[in-house]
Amino acid sequence: MSQANLKKAVGYWRAMLPLGLAMLAIFAAAPQSAAAACPDIPMAVAGPMTGDWALMGEEMRRGAQLAADDINAKGGIGGCKIALVVLDDQGAPDTAIAIAKAFARDRVRFVVGHYNSGSSIPASQIYAKNNTLMVSPASTNPGLTEFKLWNVVRTAGRDDVQGAFAGEYMVDHFAARNLAIVSDGTPYGDGLANKVRKALRAKGHPEKLAIKVRYDQINFGDLIGRMKAAKIDVAFFAGLGDQLGRLIRQSDEADMHLQFISGDGAMVKDLTGLAGPAVQGTLIVFSPEDRSNPAAKDVVARFRAQGFEPEAYTLKSYAAVQVIAGGIEMAGVQAPRLVAAAIKSGKPISTVLGDLTFDAKGDRRQPDVAMYVWTKQANGGLSLEPMK
Known part of the structure; x- marks a missing residue:
């Protein structure tokens, strides 16, 4: 400003x-x-x-x-x-x-x-x-x-709760895959990425590739090339939805159909507009449905x-x-x-x-984490739904 x-x-x-x-x-x-x-x-x-x-x-x-x-x-x-x-x-x-x-x-x-x-x-x-x-x-x-x-x-x-949850989910559901962690380099992104990394390693399945992008980056050709070379199957993106949407679309256009996972920063209404149909199946870690x-x-x-x-x-x-x-x-x-x-x-x-209730640091004591998936509806549209 x-x-x-x-x-x-x-x-x-x-x-x-x-x-x-x-x-x-x-x-x-x-x-x-x-x-x-x-x-x-x-x-x-x-x-x-x-x-x-x-x-x-x-x-x-x-x-x-x-x-x-x-x-x-x-x-x-x-x-x-x-x-x-x-x-x-x-x-x-x-x-x-x-x-x-x-x-x-x-x-x-x-x-x-x-x-x-x-x-x-x-x-x-x-x-x-x-x-x-x-x-x-x-x-x-x-x-x-x-x-x-x-x-x-x-x-x-907290991101460490989100990150631990996401890392454990990745190992439990994609243990046979090559995993990558991508951070947007912001305090939010780096904090979330570090917790995912820690959870993966604690479960004996470290990521094959860890990389940072700029928080304002819009072209991900180099990143996609590196993930292709490393034969990445599953990528956790620690950043915001505008970048994730572009990364999903560009990966799909490069004929690299990854399983993407991200945190609460990807909770944006226009993710489908940014990512296109390739957003289907993308997983998002967020709080349980407050509504x-x-x-x-x-x-x-x-x-x-x-x-x-x-x-x-x-x-x-x-x-x-x-x-x-x-x-x-x-x-x-x-x-x-x-x-x-x-x-x-x-x-x-x-x-x-x-x-x-809150602890001495100011964090809420109640758990606040769940997994969501972008799902194709009967009318052909896409919506984010809680995992069942």
């Missing part, structure tokens, strides 16, 4: 803040009650609202907004309403850092975000120094919580009534707002450090994902 665009975005965001924001520091340290007048609670959603991952950003925005609306409709948190604002980090670390600094200057103490681990990790360190609690509904790189910052929580799972959770039934129905399908990160973002609200209620104050401590206390918080 250019400096001009960043200033414009931050200026718009500041204009959206309630006039009482400057008084937040006075009120945050004191318990709130429904009877006492209290200013709105500034809360922000930070994610990729434009660019390659805008679909995920829209899911984050929609999920967080409905959660805030629902909480406000019930009287808010201790009588205080949530004032939600949205800012676009474009999935870029430098923009995320600039946004985090802007939030710090303007005393925003609760953030739902970011999407990309490469954005969440540096932003979280700025938030930690500036008394801001961050709850990510999407960043799965283990490093995000391994820094053991006081202010980091996530409603998503089928009984706790989410009413929220899912209301999203669908709005003409919006709450896929991927929608309900995790809704839950992120619930976690912040639950932490404030348990702490009895809006002080972020006390709210974070309450969230990480191990006490259950009721969410659309069910009751969630």
Whole structure:
């Protein structure tokens, strides 16, 4: 994002803040009650609202907004309403850092975000120094919580859980095949690839080829040539869906019909458009279907009534707002450090994902991993379905 665009975005965001924001520091340290007048609670959603991952950003925005609306409709948190604002980090670390600094200057103490681990990790360190609690509904790189910052929580799972699951699945189902691991070189990709590699080797079936591509690469001729030479049958791609789709299509066009497996970064609606029919059979590791959770039934129905399908990160973002609200209620104050401590206390918080509990690092204790496959439907279309 250019400096001009960043200033414009931050200026718009500041204009959206309630006039009482400057008084937040006075009120945050004191318990709130429904009877006492209290200013709105500034809360922000930070994610990729434009660019390659805008679909995920829209899911984050929609999920967080409905959660805030629902909480406000019930009287808010201790009588205080949530004032939600949205800012676009474009999935870029430098923009995320600039946004985090802007939030710090303007005393925003609760953030739902970011999407990309490469954005969440540096932003979280700025938030930690500036008394801001961050709850990510999407960043799965283990490093995000391994820094053991006081202010980091996530409603998503971890790549090491995804990676271990994927590696074990590859050995259990493709033990006679030649395996490859491809990373996009980002913190997300490298973290996921390393866990897959560790799982493969722990089961005595190391990969035959490990290689990195650039995160913005669109031509994979050299990679496909190397995989052909190594007689690769199964490839795990640790990266995002836009690249995976191109890699699947280009491999198919090169008459190399691989079994592709990938992680949650490949959960994009337009993967079929990028990959074409060759996407059939591609395996994706992601969390269990949140929409089928009984706790989410009413929220899912209301999203669908709005003409919006709450896929991927929608309900995790809704839950992120619930976690912040639950932490404030348990702490009895809006002080972020006390709210974070309450969230990480191990006490259950009721969410659309069910009751969630968090460890001292901020990771959810409940398992969050399952395998999906792109399947051809009776009407000839392709859809992503849970493995049976």
